[in-house]
Amino acid sequence: MKVHIKVWRQTNAQSEGNFSTYPLDGVSGDMSFFEMLDSLNDNLVTEGKDPIAFDHDCREGICGTCGVFINGRAHGPIRGVTTCQLHMRSFQDGETIVVEPWRAKAFPIIRDLIVNRQSFDRVMEVGGYISINTGNAQDANAIPIAKEDADAAMDAAACIGCGACVATCKNSSAMLFVSAKVSQFALLPQGQPERSNRVKNMVDQMDEEGFGNCTNTGACEVECPKEISLVNIARMNREFLKASII
Amino acid sequence: MFPDSKIPSGPLAGKWTKHKFDLKLVNPSNKRKYDIIVVGTGLGGAAAAASFAEMGYNVKAFSYHESPRRAHSIAAQGGINAAKNYPNDGDSIFRLFYDTIKGGDYRSREANVYRLAEVSNAIIDQCVAQGIPFAREYGGLLDNRSFGGAQVSRTFYARGQTGQQLLLGAYSSLVRQMHKGKVRFYPRHEMLEPVLIDGEAKGIITRNLVTGEISSHSANAVVLATGGYGNVFFLSTNAMASNGTAAWRAYKKGAYFANPSFTQIHPTCIPVASNHQSKLTLMSESLRNDGRVWVPKKEGDDRHPTNIPEEDRDYYLERLYPSFGNLVPRDVASRRAKEMCDDGRGVGPTKLAVYLDFKDAINRIGKDQVTAKYGNLFDMYQQITGENPYNAPMRIYPAVHYTMGGIWVDYNLMTTIPGLYVLGEANFSDHGANRLGASALMQGLADGYFVIPYTIGDYLSKKLGEKVSTDHDAFKEATSNVNKRLSHLLSINGNRTVDNIHKELGLIMWNNVGMARDKDGLEKAIEKIPTLRDEFWSNVKIPGKLNELNPELEKAGRLADFLELGELMARDGLNREESCGGHFRTEFQTEDNEALRDDKNFTYVSAWEYKDDSSPPELHKEILEFENVELTTRSYK
Numbered sequence: 001m002k003v004h005i006k007v008w009r010q011t012n013a014q015s016e017g018n019f020s021t022y023p024l025d026g027v028s029g030d031m032s033f034f035e036m037l038d039s040l041n042d043n044l045v046t047e048g049k050d051p052i053a054f055d056h057d058c059r060e061g062i063c064g065t066c067g068v069f070i071n072g073r074a075h076g077p078i079r080g081v082t083t084c085q086l087h088m089r090s091f092q093d094g095e096t097i098v099v100e101p102w103r104a105k106a107f108p109i110i111r112d113l114i115v116n117r118q119s120f121d122r123v124m125e126v127g128g129y130i131s132i133n134t135g136n137a138q139d140a141n142a143i144p145i146a147k148e149d150a151d152a153a154m155d156a157a158a159c160i161g162c163g164a165c166v167a168t169c170k171n172s173s174a175m176l177f178v179s180a181k182v183s184q185f186a187l188l189p190q191g192q193p194e195r196s197n198r199v200k201n202m203v204d205q206m207d208e209e210g211f212g213n214c215t216n217t218g219a220c221e222v223e224c225p226k227e228i229s230l231v232n233i234a235r236m237n238r239e240f241l242k243a244s245i246i
Numbered sequence: 247m248f249p250d251s252k253i254p255s256g257p258l259a260g261k262w263t264k265h266k267f268d269l270k271l272v273n274p275s276n277k278r279k280y281d282i283i284v285v286g287t288g289l290g291g292a293a294a295a296a297s298f299a300e301m302g303y304n305v306k307a308f309s310y311h312e313s314p315r316r317a318h319s320i321a322a323q324g325g326i327n328a329a330k331n332y333p334n335d336g337d338s339i340f341r342l343f344y345d346t347i348k349g350g351d352y353r354s355r356e357a358n359v360y361r362l363a364e365v366s367n368a369i370i371d372q373c374v375a376q377g378i379p380f381a382r383e384y385g386g387l388l389d390n391r392s393f394g395g396a397q398v399s400r401t402f403y404a405r406g407q408t409g410q411q412l413l414l415g416a417y418s419s420l421v422r423q424m425h426k427g428k429v430r431f432y433p434r435h436e437m438l439e440p441v442l443i444d445g446e447a448k449g450i451i452t453r454n455l456v457t458g459e460i461s462s463h464s465a466n467a468v469v470l471a472t473g474g475y476g477n478v479f480f481l482s483t484n485a486m487a488s489n490g491t492a493a494w495r496a497y498k499k500g501a502y503f504a505n506p507s508f509t510q511i512h513p514t515c516i517p518v519a520s521n522h523q524s525k526l527t528l529m530s531e532s533l534r535n536d537g538r539v540w541v542p543k544k545e546g547d548d549r550h551p552t553n554i555p556e557e558d559r560d561y562y563l564e565r566l567y568p569s570f571g572n573l574v575p576r577d578v579a580s581r582r583a584k585e586m587c588d589d590g591r592g593v594g595p596t597k598l599a600v601y602l603d604f605k606d607a608i609n610r611i612g613k614d615q616v617t618a619k620y621g622n623l624f625d626m627y628q629q630i631t632g633e634n635p636y637n638a639p640m641r642i643y644p645a646v647h648y649t650m651g652g653i654w655v656d657y658n659l660m661t662t663i664p665g666l667y668v669l670g671e672a673n674f675s676d677h678g679a680n681r682l683g684a685s686a687l688m689q690g691l692a693d694g695y696f697v698i699p700y701t702i703g704d705y706l707s708k709k710l711g712e713k714v715s716t717d718h719d720a721f722k723e724a725t726s727n728v729n730k731r732l733s734h735l736l737s738i739n740g741n742r743t744v745d746n747i748h749k750e751l752g753l754i755m756w757n758n759v760g761m762a763r764d765k766d767g768l769e770k771a772i773e774k775i776p777t778l779r780d781e782f783w784s785n786v787k788i789p790g791k792l793n794e795l796n797p798e799l800e801k802a803g804r805l806a807d808f809l810e811l812g813e814l815m816a817r818d819g820l821n822r823e824e825s826c827g828g829h830f831r832t833e834f835q836t837e838d839n840e841a842l843r844d845d846k847n848f849t850y851v852s853a854w855e856y857k858d859d860s861s862p863p864e865l866h867k868e869i870l871e872f873e874n875v876e877l878t879t880r881s882y883k
Contacts, residue, residue, distance in 0.1 A: 012794070030519045030632075038524055038745065045743045045789050045798060053795055057311070057485040058321045059525045061626065062410055065316045078629075085629050110456055111795045118433060121313050125425035129418035130377045134297040134695045137368070137375035141332060144386025154379035154404060157411060161315055190377045 001093035029089030053112040064160030069100040074164035074223040102167035119209040127198035156183040165220035171212030176220040179236035196243035270707040277302030281465040288317030290670030291471030293694025296419035299428035318485040322409025323530035325401035326687040328366040337398040349395040350678020351827035365696040376415040393683035395575040447666035458793035462716035474649035474671040480752025482646035489804035501661035502853040504654035504674035507819035512647030513579035517599040526645040531683040536607035545590035570882035580644035603639035658701035669693040679827025740785030771816035779809040
């Protein structure tokens with residue numbers, strides 16, 4: 001099939017960007033979205049043009065490196081998958097596909113479709129851990145953890161940190177990302193000693209980075225490729241309130 | 247004379263304890279006087295960097311990713327082994343050691359493997375304490391499952407995302423130290439050259455992948471944890487950016503490269519669909535706990551798999567290996583799948599696939615249980631192939647997955663360059679000729695949390711007061727070499743894209759240095775690769791500039807190194823005139839088509855030393871001594 005790729009081009013953070021449209025022939029439904037972009041880039045390089053820069057790595061939906069807006073939706077039209085897992089069978093022959101980077105104040109554009117998400121790391125730095133040095137641990141089975149709690153913690157821990165939630169949110173809020181980490185540790189006994197400080201510090205840093213607040217629209221949950229639940233945000237609000245009162 | 251592998255004397259079980267006592271220490275208040283560079287922040291690198299910082303060293307950590315959480319360790323699915331014996335099924339440190347030595351087909355060091363098994367339990371403790379949500383039983387205790395090459399259940403897991411959870415655990419320890427200022431993290435920085443002063447590793451040259459800036463970084467020691475080189479095949483389960491450059495640059499500065507031909511071909515991957523394919527996707531080995539592998543008995547049986555009755559199916563792994571069945575080690579499962587396809591009994595449109603069937607498991611434990619155990623893998627399969635594996639069997643085929651070979655290191659994980667250490671998949675140390683499932687995560691974390699924090703002190707203690715500065719001429723020379731190489735690449739301006747040449751290299755490697763090798767093929771590869779290398783250096787086309795984000799330039803630099811490394815892999819495969827583990831030479835097989843080792847002549851680690859670009863590398867042999875296990879023919883029957 002043939003598609004037209006209308007894609008955001010921007011040389012660097014300082015320059016102004018704009019859309020360019022490139023036709024691409026010979027696209028098969030079994031190609032992944034990025035294999036389609038590889039093929040387009042191969043053509044561009046051969047023609048002596050700059051290829052489209054995009055972030056990607058594992059191409060199996062787990063590293064969280066990739067993520068673009070496709071036809072107005074984070075990671076494209078299929079629910080519960082990352083961009084790298086999207087295949088061209090999800091598009092029509094002759095379709096114009098609009099591809100944009102994540103857009104959020106806290107994710108400045110580096111080039112074309114690549115954005116800088118180090119604000120996520122900085123939020124993690126102030127509390128996204130349990131303070132334990134190597135070698136201090138007791139036997140792994142010393143603390144039994146109810147299966148339901150371990151499973152719920154795992155549901156939250158499945159976040160891949162891609163930033164789709166931020167890019168989707170009308171407020172550019174990072175609440176789903178931050179609450180997933182807060183929830184993982186709040187649900188586990190290991191997370192209790194630092195419970196209050198963790199949530200306060202991470203929320204403060206989140207605000208400082210320029211992420212917006214949550215207005216319970218729920219778009220983040222819909223677009224999250226790992227289907228992280230909005231319940232985590234409710235839990236974080238409760239944790240935050242509790243930490244602020246006590 | 248071969249470099250000293252520093253294996254401690256004495257009984258196997260006491261070697262590590264004795265060695266830890268013999269190692270020199272750096273006093274706590276002196277640790278802050280040392281700088282350590284860690285390149286690569288996956289499992290091994292992040293664990294090491296965090297542990298160093300906790301001990302008091304100053305750490306500079308580098309990654310070509312934007313964040314340590316993107317490293318490819320994250321993609322490991324199935325689990326991590328440990329000798330906890332929680333299921334009470336007869337496991338022990340010695341059994342984990344024995345299974346790993348045997349699984350590696352007796353081509354690894356006893357002392358290293360024993361240490362790996364010995365520290366495995368502490369890894370699980372550490373990870374649980376970090377808040378990693380491992381799978382649990384209803385009673386609240388940790389759950390285990392089985393993996394290939396073992397008859398006990400010793401694999402801990404977090405759904406099908408164990409690598410993700412372990413990496414995020416190591417990452418959490420790392421960001422904690424970043425916040426404390428003990429680790430300075432350099433994102434999107436690629437190491438292009440180690441820097442040696444008086445023959446010892448004292449720094450690195452990096453390129454900032456966003457601005458293109460080349461910069462020098464000095465330290466008292468350098469640790470590489472840069473992963474494997476499976477992408478030499480172009481198509482592999484590795485991430486797109488995974489590469490061999492850091493290891494190769496170290497090799498060209500004098501670090502020996504060990505067993506380069508030992509490549510793991512993983513049996514359960516989604517088959518290649520078209521020539522646009524950019525990578526292959528693994529379906530976790532854990533699927534073989536419940537999935538049954540089969541092909542039609544008759545050649546050319548084109549019926550839909552659900553229409554092929556039981557009596558026309560050949561569950562060949564269960565037939566050939568009644569005691570291990572579908573859980574034979576990876577090398578065996580892969581080779582047998584290839585044989586079935588070579589035999590004309592392959593399935594699917596390309597006929598290069600076998601079935602992995604869950605029908606019996608669904609009947610036995612129910613669809614819900616199957617979903618609970620493997621749901622995300624089933625979803626992934628459906629997303630990629632457009633087929634529903636609940637209704638018809640999966641189609642799978644082997645794919646390049648892991649490289650057991652790597653930079654040669656001694657028992658302290660130090661290379662033949664003093665002060666240069668290599669961890670995880672990037673070194674050669676623990677898996678011999680074949681790695682068992684769920685052992686890569688174990689080794690990465692063992693090296694990072696529990697080995698290097700001890701052993702590096704022995705070297706550093708002798709360097710107290712050493713001042714290293716990037717003003718040294720060695721840094722200027724290395725910088726100039728890096729600049730020259732990059733400018734040269736950009737000036738070629740030929741007609742072929744980087745990927746186009748990489749695909750050709752991949753095909754040469756897959757056809758001649760892949761699952762089954764022979765003398766003719768290996769010689770062909772040794773002849774063809776240098777020709778392709780010349781083609782690359784005269785006809786590659788790289789757009790863009792040096793001082794900007796330039797992904798094509800990044801890929802070109804990595805491919806240039808793969809074009810040399812591929813040749814060394816073929817040379818190593820040619821030299822090793824035996825079959826062992828993942829290295830299967832068709833000339834050397836038993837009557838049952840199993841790998842036929844030649845213990846008399848090849849019980850050694852082949853360690854290659856770089857000479858110069860116009861001479862072949864020199865082979866050194868580290869003879870492997872087995873004092874605790876008897877070398878037998880591996881049998882999984």
